[in-house]
Amino acid sequence: MRTFLLLFLCCSGLSAYGQKMLLLERANRARTTKFYIGDVLRFRLVGEENYWYERTITDILPETNTLMLDNFAVKLPEIQTLKMRRKPIWRILGGAAFSLGATLALATTVGRFGYQDKTVDAPSLYGLAAGSFGAGWYLNTPRKLKLGKKHRLRIVEVRFE
Secondary structure, rough: OHHHHHHHHHHHOOOOOEEEEEEEEEOOOOOOEEEEEEEEEEEEEOOOOOOEEEEEEEEOOOOOOOOEEEEEEEEEEHEEEEEEEOHHHHHHHHHHHHHHHHHHHHHHHHHHOOOOOOOOOOHHHHHHHHHHHHHHHHHHOOOOEEOOEEEOOOOOOOOOO
């Protein structure tokens, strides 16, 4: 057992290598979002085109401030906007609100027209269903982060010598 532990510690010291990452920083916040090689980025480049790219990070080059996205070189200042998924709690609440709106609209329709119940206040229930449906839709769409004063991208390389 001691021999195995000694061999393991010797080999673990040999496998120490550098780590490259892309950081998404927000102004006046210490917490960052980290992207590693193999992560997927959804972004828009600076310019007139209105197209979203979805590429995988294949390499990070800190010397030239460049990302290799599916073996296509993109400099960090060329990225204008990122699409990010919302936090899980907001996605869960969005799904609940979305299903509440759809179910409430269906139940109101069945109650009013299927059972011919005249006491159902259809306009207010349809309005509530549309509001809940819209809020759920909004919470399930990805956020668009415009890079500039509030958000920025930075490449960091950590080396173990």
